[in-house]
Amino acid sequence: MIQPNSSFLVLIVKDLEKAKSFYFNNFGFSIAFQNEWYLHMVSESGIQVAFMLPNQPTQPEIFKKQYDGNGFILSLEVDDVDQAYSHAKNNSLDIALDLKSEEWGQRHFAIKDPNGIHVDVVQAIEPTEEYKPGYEA
Numbered sequence: 001m002i003q004p005n006s007s008f009l010v011l012i013v014k015d016l017e018k019a020k021s022f023y024f025n026n027f028g029f030s031i032a033f034q035n036e037w038y039l040h041m042v043s044e045s046g047i048q049v050a051f052m053l054p055n056q057p058t059q060p061e062i063f064k065k066q067y068d069g070n071g072f073i074l075s076l077e078v079d080d081v082d083q084a085y086s087h088a089k090n091n092s093l094d095i096a097l098d099l100k101s102e103e104w105g106q107r108h109f110a111i112k113d114p115n116g117i118h119v120d121v122v123q124a125i126e127p128t129e130e131y132k133p134g135y136e137a
Contacts (some may be wrong), residue, residue: 006048009074010050010052011052011117012054012065013053013067016037018113018115019051023041026091028043028044029042030043038051038056039051067115067117072117074120077123079123081107081108081109082107084121094111094112096110097120103128103131104127105125106122106125107123107125108120108122
């Protein structure tokens with residue numbers, strides 16, 4: 001069995017500076033490493049995310065294509081989603097989904113970052129009776 005001890009995403013995007021600014025200013029991520037084609041960031045709580053420019057000659061072919069905006073959601077859990085939503089609105093972030101509570105036990109909203117990544121900002125809430133058994137599995 002493979003026993004991972006850490007995990008992070010590497011998203012291939014067109015603009016590292018916009019990614020750096022967005023995740024630093026809105027989520028408090030700091031730079032762990034950066035060069036001209038790669039940016040690795042970490043939050044105070046230890047969440048890691050990295051960004052890489054497309055078509056890097058040092059990378060294998062499977063790591064060269066830029067993210068196209070489909071089929072991926074970055075979910076970031078917060079303690080106070082209402083406060084986070086106020087921040088998003090007050091800072092004119094690109095809100096893709098307004099704040100709402102879901103029956104399955106989540107209050108959330110989604111924003112789109114400058115590279116087209118959908119960020120789902122979530123807070124766990126009490127699920128309805130219909131969804132409670134799923135949490136007991």
